[in-house]
Amino acid sequence: MNTGKLAFPMPLPAGVGTPSAPGGLEGQTSQEKPVRISVRRSRVDGCSTKDPAMFKTEELQINIGPQHPSTHGVFRMLVTVDGETIIDLKPVFGYLHRNHEQIAEQNTYLQNMPYTDRLDYFNSMANNQAYAMAVEKLAGIEVPERAEYIRVLMVELTRILNHAGALGFLINDMGMWQTQLAFGMREREKILDLFEMASGARMMCNYFRFGGVVRDLPPEFMPKLKELLVAMPAFVDELERLLRENEILMQRAEGIGILPKELALAYSVTGPVLRGSGVPYDIRKAEPYSVYDRFDFDVPVGSVGDVYDRFLVRIEEMRQSKRIIEQIVEQLPDARGGHINPRARQNVRPPVGDAYARIESPKGELGFYLVSDGSPRPYRYKVRAPSFINLTPLGDMCRGYKVADVVVILGSIDIVMGEVDR
Amino acid sequence: MTVKIERGQIVTVERGKRTARRLPGMGLLDGMAVVWKHWAGSFRKNQGFNDIHGVFTYEYPEERPKLPEAYRNMPILLYDDETSHELCTSCFQCERICPPQVIHMTQAKDPATGKPVPAVAEFVIEYDACMSCGFCAEVCPFDAIKMDHEFELSTADHQKLTVFKEQLNRPISYYERIAPTMWAEVRDGAMKKLQGNIKRRPDVIGMAPNLAEKIAARRRELEAAAAAATAPAAPAAAPAEGRKLTPEEKAAKLAAIKAANAAKKAGDTVEPPVAPAGAAPADEKAARLAAIRAKNAARKGEAPDAPPVVAGEPAGEAPPADEKAARLAAIRAKNAARKAAEGSDGAPVEANVAATEPAAAPPAAGAATSAAEAATAPADEKAARLAAIRAKNAARKAAGGGSDAAAPTTTGNVDSGGPGASDDAALS
Ligand code: SF4
Ligand code: SF4
Numbered sequence: 001m002n003t004g005k006l007a008f009p010m011p012l013p014a015g016v017g018t019p020s021a022p023g024g025l026e027g028q029t030s031q032e033k034p035v036r037i038s039v040r041r042s043r044v045d046g047c048s049t050k051d052p053a054m055f056k057t058e059e060l061q062i063n064i065g066p067q068h069p070s071t072h073g074v075f076r077m078l079v080t081v082d083g084e085t086i087i088d089l090k091p092v093f094g095y096l097h098r099n100h101e102q103i104a105e106q107n108t109y110l111q112n113m114p115y116t117d118r119l120d121y122f123n124s125m126a127n128n129q130a131y132a133m134a135v136e137k138l139a140g141i142e143v144p145e146r147a148e149y150i151r152v153l154m155v156e157l158t159r160i161l162n163h164a165g166a167l168g169f170l171i172n173d174m175g176m177w178q179t180q181l182a183f184g185m186r187e188r189e190k191i192l193d194l195f196e197m198a199s200g201a202r203m204m205c206n207y208f209r210f211g212g213v214v215r216d217l218p219p220e221f222m223p224k225l226k227e228l229l230v231a232m233p234a235f236v237d238e239l240e241r242l243l244r245e246n247e248i249l250m251q252r253a254e255g256i257g258i259l260p261k262e263l264a265l266a267y268s269v270t271g272p273v274l275r276g277s278g279v280p281y282d283i284r285k286a287e288p289y290s291v292y293d294r295f296d297f298d299v300p301v302g303s304v305g306d307v308y309d310r311f312l313v314r315i316e317e318m319r320q321s322k323r324i325i326e327q328i329v330e331q332l333p334d335a336r337g338g339h340i341n342p343r344a345r346q347n348v349r350p351p352v353g354d355a356y357a358r359i360e361s362p363k364g365e366l367g368f369y370l371v372s373d374g375s376p377r378p379y380r381y382k383v384r385a386p387s388f389i390n391l392t393p394l395g396d397m398c399r400g401y402k403v404a405d406v407v408v409i410l411g412s413i414d415i416v417m418g419e420v421d422r
Numbered sequence: 423m424t425v426k427i428e429r430g431q432i433v434t435v436e437r438g439k440r441t442a443r444r445l446p447g448m449g450l451l452d453g454m455a456v457v458w459k460h461w462a463g464s465f466r467k468n469q470g471f472n473d474i475h476g477v478f479t480y481e482y483p484e485e486r487p488k489l490p491e492a493y494r495n496m497p498i499l500l501y502d503d504e505t506s507h508e509l510c511t512s513c514f515q516c517e518r519i520c521p522p523q524v525i526h527m528t529q530a531k532d533p534a535t536g537k538p539v540p541a542v543a544e545f546v547i548e549y550d551a552c553m554s555c556g557f558c559a560e561v562c563p564f565d566a567i568k569m570d571h572e573f574e575l576s577t578a579d580h581q582k583l584t585v586f587k588e589q590l591n592r593p594i595s596y597y598e599r600i601a602p603t604m605w606a607e608v609r610d611g612a613m614k615k616l617q618g619n620i621k622r623r624p625d626v627i628g629m630a631p632n633l634a635e636k637i638a639a640r641r642r643e644l645e646a647a648a649a650a651a652t653a654p655a656a657p658a659a660a661p662a663e664g665r666k667l668t669p670e671e672k673a674a675k676l677a678a679i680k681a682a683n684a685a686k687k688a689g690d691t692v693e694p695p696v697a698p699a700g701a702a703p704a705d706e707k708a709a710r711l712a713a714i715r716a717k718n719a720a721r722k723g724e725a726p727d728a729p730p731v732v733a734g735e736p737a738g739e740a741p742p743a744d745e746k747a748a749r750l751a752a753i754r755a756k757n758a759a760r761k762a763a764e765g766s767d768g769a770p771v772e773a774n775v776a777a778t779e780p781a782a783a784p785p786a787a788g789a790a791t792s793a794a795e796a797a798t799a800p801a802d803e804k805a806a807r808l809a810a811i812r813a814k815n816a817a818r819k820a821a822g823g824g825s826d827a828a829a830p831t832t833t834g835n836v837d838s839g840g841p842g843a844s845d846d847a848a849l850s
Contacts, residue, residue, distance in 0.1 A: 300434075315435075
């Protein structure tokens with residue numbers, strides 16, 4: 001034996017090169033190309049070195065994940081490599097599938113609210129808003145002005161914390177270990193403290209209700225928020241100073257994982273990934289929902305569409321979110337109405353029909369499509385999850401780059417597996 | 423490149439080096455400066471939300487951040503501190519809304535009639551599957567279920583995470599401590615509803631099952647009420663007491679107050695005139711009634727089961743001075759009652775029993791032991807003893823016609839202790 005099968009961490013059934021995914025997406029591929037690796041063994045085995053296959057480089061299929069710290073959850077990439085170069089990459093999802101949509105169809109509309117927290121568990125407030133908007137559209141529920149402001153405030157805070165965390169993880173994936181992540185997490189913790197004050201939970205906020213939010217901001221919220229806003233520019237500037245011109249980061253990020261504009265549009269990519277590719281598409285501007293038409297803010301776009309652009313776009317978005325929050329702080333005291341529409345019933349029974357509501361979540365367009373048959377449970381409940389859609393062009397983004405870049409490119413998409421697999 | 427759009431612009435982010443320093447490695451050094459700044463800051467504490475440097479972690483088990491009031495972790499059930507009645511009426515609202523369906527309960531039934539009672543018989547929450555959404559606390563129309571702040575729930579025993587009513591029950595005072603303003607908002611409504619529900623709960627149904635002591639006390643109270651109802655003189659007493667489920671006031675206390683009132687009235691009627699020789703039959707009857715109650719009270723006082731008092735319960739009420747006075751009164755009352763019993767021919771035997779039972783020991787040694795007991799006894803045992811003493815005083819007064827010199831001072835003491843004139847149906 002001079003060549004051996006690549007040692008997989010788990011035993012494989014005979015004849016199958018890779019463990020097949022739950023969906024069986026690439027089971028055939030792996031059978032067509034049995035995983036082989038040419039390893040020059042010592043001659044002690046008595047093998048013949050005359051075998052010409054020994055000196056030919058071969059394409060090799062390997063798995064990155066599903067249990068890999070850089071895959072941001074249980075996610076597998078089926079990578080075909082030639083040496084270090086990626087020939088092909090297939091994202092394989094489904095390991096975290098938990099029947100979210102089917103469960104939601106068994107629940108009443110209100111009962112789904114805490115489940116949406118668990119989709120993208122970094123941005124539970126944004127998920128709440130998209131779902132609440134969908135149900136409000138379906139059932140025709142009005143939202144008071146003040147509630148809208150509180151909602152936008154929460155979602156913009158979510159955007160800051162998401163980007164602070166995402167950039168930290170991106171840098172972490174590059175090998176800068178925990179430094180930036182720790183700085184980002186500190187800001188995130190402050191925002192989570194605010195969420196905890198208002199909603200009672202740090203991550204699984206479950207704060208939104210149909211027609212508003214569950215309770216008004218506590219009195220100690222606004223002073224703390226203002227304090228946070230004081231520190232926010234310093235934090236973003238520091239982040240930028242730390243990384244923006246860092247030669248190591250630039251080497252790892254510039255020109256890596258380029259997603260051309262056309263391809264991004266063809267894949268329906270949204271959010272910072274799309275904007276990083278230079279498409280100025282932001283639902284808050286394109287189709288202003290809630291009270292977004294009342295705020296001044298810019299839409300940052302990239303020019304090349306590589307990891308570096310996505311990184312820069314996220315930094316700039318944090319600044320813009322801070323701008324929006326400042327305007328909210330100014331306008332909130334004048335907002336009419338309470339934190340919730342007192343006439344809004346929570347156990348809704350929407351009329352027969354369907355509704356799609358979408359928001360610009362920190363990761364992209366998050367949409368909920370609901371079909372009502374007039375019962376208290378949704379007949380169909382569908383999530384348009386940005387992480388999932390943004391992940392689909394991963395193969396095209398990685399092709400031609402090195403294995404080490406895959407991790408960085410994946411980090412720059414900013415996925416949460418809870419949302420990808422649902 | 424920037425493009426103006428409505429309320430903002432599209433800006434293309436600037437790539438590459440912005441600073442004038444184009445020397446290789448300068449960006450890296452600049453970044454290092456940030457790291458060093460944080461390192462230098464790590465020798466002091468973070469100053470708050472407007473500070474991005476400094477140590478911002480907590481030394482957790484020793485140092486705990488203050489949780490905001492709205493914080494929610496796992497649901498708990500509330501019971502009233504005073505009556506120990508649970509607020510839950512088993513309306514099934516929380517069971518219905520719970521998204522993962524982890525709440526289960528059965529409604530209490532009146533054992534006599536089989537009709538459902540607004541109280542919960544068993545209540546189970548599977549903590550291991552609860553998603554801490556807080557819906558149960560939101561929908562509860564009786565504010566009976568609330569979200570706890572306790573988060574250290576890890577256990578090696580999975581079974582422990584199926585939590586029953588005994589472990590779910592918390593006194594209102596506990597919730598008031600963790601969430602004062604949130605409780606203040608709902609308190610009045612919740613307490614009013616509770617009072618209404620208590621009226622519809624027979625026997626001890628709806629009382630927190632972990633408070634066996636309280637339940638036993640309530641049982642005895644009900645027995646005492648039944649006994650009082652059978653007493654010939656006071657048919658009106660039973661309904662009056664049966665209705666009076668409200669106060670946590672142990673049965674003994676209630677009986678004692680009534681007895682004291684009755685006795686006082688009797689005394690009032692007797693004292694101003696020169697004590698008619700054959701004291702009015704009504705007076706005697708009142709005295710007997712008081713004696714019966716005192717006896718019951720005394721029996722209750724000796725209740726053997728004494729589980730630790732729940733944290734929320736009001737601590738023993740008598741300050742040392744009062745205690746001493748009461749003890750003194752007891753000794754005197756005993757003597758007086760004995761004298762009275764010897765003196766008057768028709769004096770009820772019960773009065774004697776009542777008088778001797780609580781003191782139970784020779785006066786000299788008894789003083790010491792009862793003092794020690796009074797200091798350590800749980801609140802309601804003490805109250806029962808106090809009640810016995812008061813009843814004794816009352817009995818003596820009624821029987822002896824208020825001839826003793828000590829009587830005025832002790833009655834004064836009693837009056838200040840009791841919550842004033844409860845309706846003394848016994849006398850009417
Ligand atoms: S806890 Fe509240 S909602 Fe649940 S059954 Fe009891 S009273 Fe009803
Ligand atoms: S917090 Fe939510 S999941 Fe937990 S018991 Fe209450 S309703 Fe059920």
